[in-house]
Amino acid sequence: MAEAVGPVFTGGFEEVATGDGGGRYSILFLPDKHNDELQREGKAPVYYWMPNYVRIARKGDTGDYKFHLIHFVGVQSGDTTVGVAADEVREVAGGVFSVTTTAAFPASVMQNAQKELLDRFRGKDLHYWGWRTAVAPMFRPMPITANQTAITNLAPDSTGAVPAAGAGGAAGGATAGAPTGAPRAVAMPKAMRRLPRTVPHGSSFRAPSNLDAWYWKMQGQGPGSINPSGENAYSGLIGSLPSAILWQGFHGTYSPIVVSQALKLKVWSQAIRLVIDGNWDRIFEHFSADIESTGWWWDADINLQFNKMVTNGTLTVKLEIDGTLPGADKLMEEINKQKALIYQQFMEQAKQMIFDPKQPEVPPAEADSNTFFGFGGGFALKYRRDVTRLNLHYDETIDMQYNQDHFISSSLEGFYNEIKADPDAERKYFTTLYLDDWDRKVSRIVKPVVNWPDASQKWVGEPVAFLSVQVGYPSVDGDIQWAPHVFQSTDTGDVTKWTVQMAKKKASDVSDAPDGWTPDKTFIKRMVHFNEPPGETDSPYMRVFVEKNVVDLDPGENGTLTTENAIEVRADSVGKLEVGPINLNVVLEDKQTIEVEFQADGTRDDGKPRTVTKFSWSSTDQDQPRYWEIFTGQPDFVPNYKYRVHVLVKGSIFSKGQEWIGPWIDTGGNGPLMVSVPMPDDPGVTKRAIKLLPLSTTAGVGTPEGGVGAPPRSDSGSVGVGAPKKKAIAGLGAPPADKTSTTGGQRATVGGYSLKKSRSTPGAGKSVPKTDGGLSGEKDSRWTLDVLPGWSSVDPSLKDSKP
Numbered sequence: 001m002a003e004a005v006g007p008v009f010t011g012g013f014e015e016v017a018t019g020d021g022g023g024r025y026s027i028l029f030l031p032d033k034h035n036d037e038l039q040r041e042g043k044a045p046v047y048y049w050m051p052n053y054v055r056i057a058r059k060g061d062t063g064d065y066k067f068h069l070i071h072f073v074g075v076q077s078g079d080t081t082v083g084v085a086a087d088e089v090r091e092v093a094g095g096v097f098s099v100t101t102t103a104a105f106p107a108s109v110m111q112n113a114q115k116e117l118l119d120r121f122r123g124k125d126l127h128y129w130g131w132r133t134a135v136a137p138m139f140r141p142m143p144i145t146a147n148q149t150a151i152t153n154l155a156p157d158s159t160g161a162v163p164a165a166g167a168g169g170a171a172g173g174a175t176a177g178a179p180t181g182a183p184r185a186v187a188m189p190k191a192m193r194r195l196p197r198t199v200p201h202g203s204s205f206r207a208p209s210n211l212d213a214w215y216w217k218m219q220g221q222g223p224g225s226i227n228p229s230g231e232n233a234y235s236g237l238i239g240s241l242p243s244a245i246l247w248q249g250f251h252g253t254y255s256p257i258v259v260s261q262a263l264k265l266k267v268w269s270q271a272i273r274l275v276i277d278g279n280w281d282r283i284f285e286h287f288s289a290d291i292e293s294t295g296w297w298w299d300a301d302i303n304l305q306f307n308k309m310v311t312n313g314t315l316t317v318k319l320e321i322d323g324t325l326p327g328a329d330k331l332m333e334e335i336n337k338q339k340a341l342i343y344q345q346f347m348e349q350a351k352q353m354i355f356d357p358k359q360p361e362v363p364p365a366e367a368d369s370n371t372f373f374g375f376g377g378g379f380a381l382k383y384r385r386d387v388t389r390l391n392l393h394y395d396e397t398i399d400m401q402y403n404q405d406h407f408i409s410s411s412l413e414g415f416y417n418e419i420k421a422d423p424d425a426e427r428k429y430f431t432t433l434y435l436d437d438w439d440r441k442v443s444r445i446v447k448p449v450v451n452w453p454d455a456s457q458k459w460v461g462e463p464v465a466f467l468s469v470q471v472g473y474p475s476v477d478g479d480i481q482w483a484p485h486v487f488q489s490t491d492t493g494d495v496t497k498w499t500v501q502m503a504k505k506k507a508s509d510v511s512d513a514p515d516g517w518t519p520d521k522t523f524i525k526r527m528v529h530f531n532e533p534p535g536e537t538d539s540p541y542m543r544v545f546v547e548k549n550v551v552d553l554d555p556g557e558n559g560t561l562t563t564e565n566a567i568e569v570r571a572d573s574v575g576k577l578e579v580g581p582i583n584l585n586v587v588l589e590d591k592q593t594i595e596v597e598f599q600a601d602g603t604r605d606d607g608k609p610r611t612v613t614k615f616s617w618s619s620t621d622q623d624q625p626r627y628w629e630i631f632t633g634q635p636d637f638v639p640n641y642k643y644r645v646h647v648l649v650k651g652s653i654f655s656k657g658q659e660w661i662g663p664w665i666d667t668g669g670n671g672p673l674m675v676s677v678p679m680p681d682d683p684g685v686t687k688r689a690i691k692l693l694p695l696s697t698t699a700g701v702g703t704p705e706g707g708v709g710a711p712p713r714s715d716s717g718s719v720g721v722g723a724p725k726k727k728a729i730a731g732l733g734a735p736p737a738d739k740t741s742t743t744g745g746q747r748a749t750v751g752g753y754s755l756k757k758s759r760s761t762p763g764a765g766k767s768v769p770k771t772d773g774g775l776s777g778e779k780d781s782r783w784t785l786d787v788l789p790g791w792s793s794v795d796p797s798l799k800d801s802k803p
Contacts, residue, residue, distance in 0.1 A: 071431070
């Protein structure tokens with residue numbers, strides 16, 4: 001009973017080219033060896049199919065090609081990227097290429113191809129191919145025993161050439177001098193040794209920061225699927241130049257990538273009759289004569305002599321093939337190429353007849369005692385005519401199954417038509433990855449800005465004990481993780497900055513994120529911690545006030561949310577008033593002193609009013625500038641303030657001193673100040689006034705009352721009756737003794753002092769008798785001190801004193 005046993009190689013394939021509107025497909029067919037017997041028994045003939053070239057596979061659900069090219073490029077540094085050393089800058093460019101190929105085709109294509117094949121052989125009386133029965137034929141995939149795959153390499157080697165796959169490497173990318181861990185070389189079919197292989201160009205990495213521009217390292221080559229409808233996937237890391245070539249090539253209709261498959265097909269040969277005839281005497285003589293010059297025999301030597309014997313007629317070899325079979329002429333040609341088949345049959349006979357692994361006894365042929373039996377080994381001649389047939393006759397009908405080498409390759413098509421029809425399709429197959437955006441750090445550089453105090457002179461520098469800072473970034477659970485740091489004057493090493501870094505998260509990776517947070521933002525909490533300021537008497541040139549010992553620059557539970565990379569912790573950002581250098585706009589002489597009062601606007605953070613502070617200048621230190629600082633602890637503080645000038649000119653026992661006070665002057669802003677010293681007669685200036693005492697008849701000099709002297713008063717209440725007793729006027733000293741009082745209407749002079757009548761009552765204006773040294777006038781008249789030498793006005797509170 002006949003059964004299908006497998007395809008028979010009849011000298012070639014039957015090729016059927018068909019299509020389904022999506023392109024042309026080429027399919028190869030072979031018939032089953034027993035097709036004739038099967039049809040004689042009324043059974044269905046069997047045909048075996050296989051694809052003739054490969055193409056890019058498609059996804060079953062969407063129909064998209066199984067292809068993708070990622071072009072990556074980026075500049076990474078220790079400041080921006082996790083895993084990069086602090087002093088390293090890494091530039092990277094290249095690509096990742098992946099493609100899956102298949103030889104399969106749509107079901108409709110197979111149906112069309114089967115129909116075309118059957119139409120071609122329907123009713124034909126051909127031994128293997130003919131379809132002569134009413135039973136529909138069966139179609140099966142071709143049995144494949146091995147498949148070696150390869151893909152084009154676009155990278156030259158270090159010499160600029162693309163070496164063959166067998167030259168020191170294997171499909172997969174190993175070369176002499178390749179990096180440790182590269183794939184080991186494996187034996188490749190001869191048909192594939194002409195193909196380019198995947199090799200890195202020179203060193204795998206010319207520099208530690210980048211791929212070589214021609215780098216090419218593919219995976220997936222080598223043994224592939226033995227299913228004709230199977231898929232083979234390839235992927236590789238490539239340099240920037242192959243990336244550009246592939247990008248451009250696959251955007252067109254043709255690509256520079258060729259995929260090949262070296263197959264071994266399990267097939268049957270046709271019925272072949274092999275006849276070998278020869279005379280053993282002649283065969284022995286041929287070998288015995290030749291061995292005199294060769295010493296002993298090897299398999300290659302026997303093969304050479306065999307060919308000579310066939311040529312000179314010592315052996316006759318006949319191959320009988322049914323010439324009526326389709327492709328018999330091609331099969332004869334193929335069999336004649338298979339010398340090993342005929343030679344094998346001869347050797348089976350010759351080993352029994354004339355070859356012996358032992359040392360022969362027949363001269364002149366001799367062999368080494370180390371000869372051994374087997375192909376490729378040494379043989380000695382033997383021949384015993386008494387037991388050996390004189391004639392060789394071998395007759396065999398060969399019906400054999402063997403592996404037929406078959407090679408298919410194809411250039412992969414591009415996506416021009418698909419992209420043209422749908423521009424959005426490009427993103428399915430081509431993407432650019434910017435590595436600058438990957439493995440990013442969120443970095444913050446914090447710098448202290450503070451003029452640290454001088455321990456030996458507390459008034460030098462800012463009275464800062466230390467600065468503290470915290471940088472916060474949320475975890476995946478949304479809670480803020482804080483990194484703290486402290487700056488202080490006693491730090492050693494590099495204290496000019498503090499760098500804190502954390503891996504940048506995606507917003508979607510953080511659940512229950514803090515309000516307002518985005519992946520590029522961090523929380524900042526800064527505080528300034530002050531020392532106790534120096535006392536006001538510690539330095540005559542510096543006044544420093546600290547209104548709040550600890551100042552929070554970023555109030556609130558989570559501080560300030562910011563995207564700033566460089567962050568300052570400034571001691572003067574606490575709301576600082578800093579006035580200086582402070583100088584006078586006049587030059588002081590001896591006995592002249594200037595006092596200036598300063599007061600900042602507003603109230604302290606605790607609600608209390610700000611105090612007044614004073615600076616004093618004399619002729620000896622007037623070139624030394626003064627400085628006034630207030631650390632308010634109020635970040636929104638506006639540095640506005642006012643000042644008032646007090647001028648003092650010292651007198652002596654023989655001269656009168658002078659004193660006046662200017663008005664408050666409003667000003668603002670930090671920085672230098674030139675104090676404007678007022679003159680005595682400037683608007684708003686107040687002079688220190690003298691209140692006059694009543695004139696007394698009491699002899700002697702009385703004690704000043706209230707600090708201001710008054711004219712003497714007579715016993716009767718009238719002014720100036722009799723010689724008055726002079727009294728000292730407070731602050732001015734006693735009048736000269738040789739002076740006499742005179743009257744002159746509304747003005748009078750008493751003891752060298754000028755008096756002015758400020759108000760009169762009815763009856764005023766009558767003549768007033770003059771008395772020696774006194775004044776006369778109406779009752780209830782009021783006298784005040786008039787302008788004294790160097791004075792411009794009198795304190796209003798001292799006016800209207802009753803005489």
